[in-house]
Amino acid sequence: MPRLNHVIESQQFTLPLIHEVFQVADQMEKILDRGGTLDYQNKIMASLFYAPSTRTRFSFESAMYRLGGKVITTEQAHMFSSVIGGETLEDTIRVVSNFADVIVLRHTEIGAAKRASLVSKVPIINAGDGKGGQHPxxxxxxxxxxxxxxxxxxxxxxxxxxxxxxxxxxxxxxxxxxxxxxxxxxxxxxxxxxxxxxxxxxxxxxxxxxxxxxxxxxxxxxxxxxxxxxxxxxxxxxxxxxxxxxxxxxxxxxxxxxxxxxxxxxxxxxxxxxxxxxxxxxxxxxxxxxxxxxxxxxxxxxxxxxx
Amino acid sequence: MPRLNHVIESQQFTLPLIHEVFQVADQMEKILDRGGTLDYQNKIMASLFYAPSTRTRFSFESAMYRLGGKVITTEQAHMFSSVIGGETLEDTIRVVSNFADVIVLRHTEIGAAKRASLVSKVPIINAGDGKGGQHPxxxxxxxxxxxxxxxxxxxxxxxxxxxxxxxxxxxxxxxxxxxxxxxxxxxxxxxxxxxxxxxxxxxxxxxxxxxxxxxxxxxxxxxxxxxxxxxxxxxxxxxxxxxxxxxxxxxxxxxxxxxxxxxxxxxxxxxxxxxxxxxxxxxxxxxxxxxxxxxxxxxxxxxxxxx
Amino acid sequence: MPRLNHVIESQQFTLPLIHEVFQVADQMEKILDRGGTLDYQNKIMASLFYAPSTRTRFSFESAMYRLGGKVITTEQAHMFSSVIGGETLEDTIRVVSNFADVIVLRHTEIGAAKRASLVSKVPIINAGDGKGGQHPxxxxxxxxxxxxxxxxxxxxxxxxxxxxxxxxxxxxxxxxxxxxxxxxxxxxxxxxxxxxxxxxxxxxxxxxxxxxxxxxxxxxxxxxxxxxxxxxxxxxxxxxxxxxxxxxxxxxxxxxxxxxxxxxxxxxxxxxxxxxxxxxxxxxxxxxxxxxxxxxxxxxxxxxxxx
Missing domain, CATH: 3.40.50.1370 (Aspartate/ornithine carbamoyltransferase)
Structure with a gap:
């Protein structure tokens, strides 16, 4: 399986990688039909949503649970920065990457996922960054x-x-x-x-x-x-x-x-x-x-x- | 056990079904006293709350966890429809029933649970629909x-x-x-x-x-x-x-x-x-x-x- | 291991108890390095936050998940009392202690954790009570x-x-x-x-x-x-x-x-x-x-x- 570190933008998906994703998705269907797997019981996904998108969040969280994993979640991630008055996205990611094995990030600014990936100890998956941004x-x-x-x-x-x-x-x-x-x-x-x-x-x-x-x-x-x-x-x-x-x-x-x-x-x-x-x-x-x-x-x- | 498809209103509970619920609840007490079961490890419950009710939500989610299951949850389900401007409850249910094995629905409109049950691929449990509605x-x-x-x-x-x-x-x-x-x-x-x-x-x-x-x-x-x-x-x-x-x-x-x-x-x-x-x-x-x-x-x- | 019932304030931690915490924390690091444990699969933690603090909440929830446990969570716990108009903290704790094996409480009033511990059937952990209060x-x-x-x-x-x-x-x-x-x-x-x-x-x-x-x-x-x-x-x-x-x-x-x-x-x-x-x-x-x-x-x- 080609190593995939972060999922940031459509551009990173070459034809072979796209076909790999399709093949793995086909396997996932079999796993799903059996009711899921417990293979990822020791893994935690953080849903870090700076703007609410329950549909997308539910989709990722259901996916993680079908794999047997755990989820910590917020649709109020802007509170990380706004309440006190301005922690950077980078600091938040450094903190949250201590708590999870993968971070699903929804943000309001274009390029946020890329910035997050540069400081994160764990994989970042872009779940939408900005209106004109990416949603790979x-x-x-x-x-x-x-x-x-x-x-x-x-x-x-x-x-x-x-x-x-x-x-x-x-x-x-x-x-x-x-x-x-x-x-x-x-x-x-x-x-x-x-x-x-x-x-x-x-x-x-x-x-x-x-x-x-x-x-x-x-x-x-x-x-x-x-x-x-x-x-x-x-x-x-x-x-x-x-x-x-x-x-x-x-x-x-x-x-x-x-x-x-x-x-x-x-x-x-x-x-x-x-x-x-x-x-x-x-x-x-x-x-x-x-x-x-x-x-x-x-x-x-x-x-x-x-x- | 009599087959129960959805839990929508008190009217559907006949005397035999009520006694069945009581018997199963008695069994659940024994399971709870042992700390719960892992029998439903592969099942996901969606808490789909169009209005907050942390008490009811916690009760259902604790119940699902005691059975070993997983939970995806929102008390902001109105965001499914209001942010963009008007997805129907039916469309939301069709979407969410892809992500969960059972949907616990709290809604502000009388009859919402019934409507949901007509399009859902998975069981609906009514956790309250409207002030004058049901809370079976x-x-x-x-x-x-x-x-x-x-x-x-x-x-x-x-x-x-x-x-x-x-x-x-x-x-x-x-x-x-x-x-x-x-x-x-x-x-x-x-x-x-x-x-x-x-x-x-x-x-x-x-x-x-x-x-x-x-x-x-x-x-x-x-x-x-x-x-x-x-x-x-x-x-x-x-x-x-x-x-x-x-x-x-x-x-x-x-x-x-x-x-x-x-x-x-x-x-x-x-x-x-x-x-x-x-x-x-x-x-x-x-x-x-x-x-x-x-x-x-x-x-x-x-x-x-x-x- | 010295019996610890509730975690309310710094004052309760004697030197021997502090060293005990450090020793257990050292063991936890080994468990974490192995990816966590499933020992607490039957345990539920309630995150009961009367004010949002995603950082602290994520830290506790990640901790509980690394131990194999489950989590029910709210950052809107004030809704327990404010929507209808004034349930006491004590009543809320009595209710929630039916749903969880441990309650992590974040509150806006000094002394809230202490009050909670007096009526709870399960351990209370103080995750911050009031600006001038404790965050042990x-x-x-x-x-x-x-x-x-x-x-x-x-x-x-x-x-x-x-x-x-x-x-x-x-x-x-x-x-x-x-x-x-x-x-x-x-x-x-x-x-x-x-x-x-x-x-x-x-x-x-x-x-x-x-x-x-x-x-x-x-x-x-x-x-x-x-x-x-x-x-x-x-x-x-x-x-x-x-x-x-x-x-x-x-x-x-x-x-x-x-x-x-x-x-x-x-x-x-x-x-x-x-x-x-x-x-x-x-x-x-x-x-x-x-x-x-x-x-x-x-x-x-x-x-x-x-x-």
Whole structure:
């Protein structure tokens, strides 16, 4: 197994390492089906969340428990610094790395996980650092879901739909997909929510085919994956009409489903607001709740790889 | 053991099922006296609390740990929906049921546990849903305490004292008691805090004898159980004098104790404010702290029955 | 092993008991190096924090997990009393002692741990009660660090630097040091932050040599231990200049280090604000992060001793 010290950013995952993660995740599924393992009974994971994200925290903690381990946890990690008035992240990490064998860090500042890894005595796993930062385990679980559902990634046509400008998951996943062969990416959003130029430049530099598009109807029948993201009302300020029109234009309902290939899949990082009709949930192509389970497997895999 | 899928409301507990719960709780006491078991080492319980209730949460989590299991926990479950702006309870349950083998749900809306059970892949246990909703495990632990302390339930005379209008525990317990033979219920409260008509109608329909009464002194010497509930100051607005008079009228102190039968018991769901004098605590008839321990046993029993 | 029922205050630790704690802590280090033990698998610790202190909580919880035990936890214990409107600490402790085998209590009121111990069915460990109260496990871990780093305590010269008036850790540690032979204590602070008279009186009564001093430069080269504490900005109100001058006067940097004995050590209870330059961190005499690890060992020792 390639040695994995910290999980900081998507960039560190080479193709061989990605495949290794997938293989270990496959093994984890067998362990999970047997009810878990007690192999890591002597290991402690610290959930160090500077901002609440119960979904992500539960996923990691469930993963650690399925491996037999223990968890110390806080969603109030900012209290380490703010109450008294300013301990550095570095000092906090030095302290907490005495208490745990691995630290899962959620932070509000871009680069926090990297900084933590430089002083930590134990592995750091980045569980999201900042709005425009990284969330590599989410990107890996998305990629793993595609791989598991469709069997391969090379040559796939993947549509990203919704608010692509802010979507951390879209940015990270686009990055990872760009490592595979002949992948084609469709960024489908109104102009003011389109994917940023830095990702476009990255894809261009790496010869990844992509296109920007406003109209979901034009491409829905062509693609293998539809990756839908939240469109947040607050992004529209007082332009309520524009918000409602945008939601409507990219709404996935039964009608939209009929245009989709039979073997395609619909993904969503959750939480879903009103981007996908609940009537879609029972369609076998709707895999967003499977993503949750795959997240558990990928996080179990990453924990075993760093421990 | 009768198959128990979810624990949603008192209504689902038939007499045979209630006796089954009591039997399993008795077994749990033996397990607890041995320090617990490791039988459920591979099981994870999620404490999903949309409102804080550390007492109830600790009771369930201690129960799960005594069974050898693991716990993932939040008292901030509303963050699942409110931060981003509105994930449904159903989506949250679908997600969390990937991470746990049983979900203990505390919610602010009546019927939330039922809704959760309809989409969950794992058992749901209702740990309270809404002020006028259900709290079935509390009702079962109250009933179990009566059964354990007095040896039987048929024919008992039970007085409910205090704020009976809002008391979720009183309502649920009255419901369960109504399933037993020849039980007599005394609802003792000022008129404006009396038990609501829906419970009265229910009892009438099921031929359960009951009476409404203002004066505790009139019945205290007759009854086998005195179930005291909190009288909250805020319920009285600026009528401070009325509040103080009401508290005084229903106050259980040593004088009141002397009127009570030797084999009777005094119960309280806790927290106690100023309804019972601390000088009563050492009286063997005061069983309110035993209720806490019985709650642990009943919750261990319910967990084993659904798992 | 001497029977230890509760850990309430420094005063209860006699010299033999202190040495016992040190010996058990040394054993714990061996257990920790092997990855921990599962001996306490059937034991539950309750972290009952009426005010958040993630650092202290993590230290105790990691200790309990390294012993194989389980943890139920809250940093919102004030909710036990405040939501409904006033359950006593005593009632809360009676309830929680049904759910756990040991209670670690952090409270905002002086004497809370003592009160808790009087009604608890299980051992209470004081994890800090009130600003001017006790934090005996911190004092023990500080003392253990000195003992472990320097090999002995009798005859040592210990300088306390910073805000000594409020420092709970300084007060408790001064108390414990006073039990050893020929110890010499230097309290180095501006007059308005000096150690209070109660501690001075205590030391005088017990024939412990001590001196009050403003200038760190005068004694830095003589002492074996420099115990630095936080100087909080808020203590200075709007006297920003005085704050900055004070911080500067007691700042430990490389220049200050050069005056320090080669075998001396620099301690800090953490969190550090700007009392010690990060350039000092790599100096072998800087032991403040070792204190964290020693805290884990001491808390493991205390847990095994009360359980």
């Amino acid at each position: 385990t989410q990107a890996l679980l998305d990629l793993y879901t595609i791989y598991k559902e469709l069997g391969y990634i090379d040559g796939l046509k993947v549509a990203f739909v919704g608010d692509l400008e802010q979507g951390r998951t879209v940015r990270s996943l686009a990055y990872l997909l760009g490592k595979f062969e002949r992948v084609m990416l469709y960024f489908i959003a109104p102009d003011f929510l389109q994917i940023k130029e830095d990702i476009q430049d990255y894809l261009t530099r790496h010869n990844v085919w992509f296109t920007l598009e406003n109209d979901l109807n034009k491409v829905i029948s062509e693609v293998d994956v539809v990756y839908v993201t939240r469109i947040e009302k607050e992004r529209f300020g007082d332009k309520i009409e524009l918000y409602e029109k945008t939601v409507k234009n990219y709404f996935i309902d039964k009608d939209m489903l009929q245009k989709l290939k039979q073997r395609a899949i619909i993904m969503h990082p959750l939480p879903r607001l009103n981007e996908i009709s609940i009537e879609v949930d029972d369609d076998p192509r709707a895999v967003y709740f499977k993503q949750t389970r795959n997240g558990l497997l990928v996080r179990m895999a990453l924990l075993t790889m760093v421990l | 495990t509390q009702a079962l632990l109250d009933l179990y305490t009566i059964y354990k302390e007095l040896g039987y339930i048929d024919g008992l005379k039970v007085a409910f004292v205090g704020d009976l209008e809002q008391g979720r525990t009183v309502r649920s317990l009255a419901y369960l008691l109504g399933k037993f033979e020849r039980v007599m219920l005394y609802f003792i409260a000022p008129d404006f805090l009396q038990i609501k008509e829906d419970i009265q109608d229910y009892l009438t329909r099921h031929n359960v004898w009951f009476t409404l009464e203002n004066d505790l002194n009139k019945v205290i010497s007759e009854v086998d159980v005195v179930y005291v509930t909190r009288i909250e100051k805020e319920r009285f607005g600026d009528k401070i004098e009325l509040y103080e008079k009401t508290v005084k009228n229903y106050f259980i102190d040593k004088d009141m104790l002397q009127k009570l039968k030797q084999r009777a018991i005094i119960m309280h769901p806790l927290p106690r404010l100023n309804e019972i004098s601390i000088e009563v605590d050492d009286d063997p008839r005061a069983v309110y702290f035993k209720q806490t321990r019985n709650g642990l046993l009943v919750r261990m029993a319910l967990l084993t029955m659904v798992l | 496990t911190q004092a023990l871990l500080d003392l253990y660090t000195i003992y472990k780093e320097l090999g002995y305590i009798d005859g040592l010269k210990v300088a306390f630097v910073g805000d000594l008036e409020q420092g709970r850790t300084v007060r408790s540690l001064a108390y414990l040091l006073g039990k050893f032979e020929r110890v010499m204590l230097y309290f180095i602070a501006p007059d308005f932050l000096q150690i209070k008279e109660d501690i001075q009186d205590y030391l005088t009564r017990h024939n412990v040599w001590f001196t009050l001093e403003n200038d760190l430069n005068k004694v830095i080269s003589e002492v074996d231990v420099v115990y630095v504490t936080r100087i909080e900005k808020e203590r200075f109100g709007d006297k920003i200049e005085l704050y900055e001058k004070t911080v500067k006067n007691y700042f430990i940097d490389k220049d200050m280090l050069q005056k320090l004995k080669q075998r001396a050590i620099i301690m800090h209870p953490l969190p550090r604000l700007n009392e010690i330059s990060i350039e000092v961190d790599d100096d072998p005499r800087a032991v403040y992060f070792k204190q964290t690890r020693n805290g884990l060992l001491v808390r493991m020792a205390l847990l095994t001793m009360v359980l």
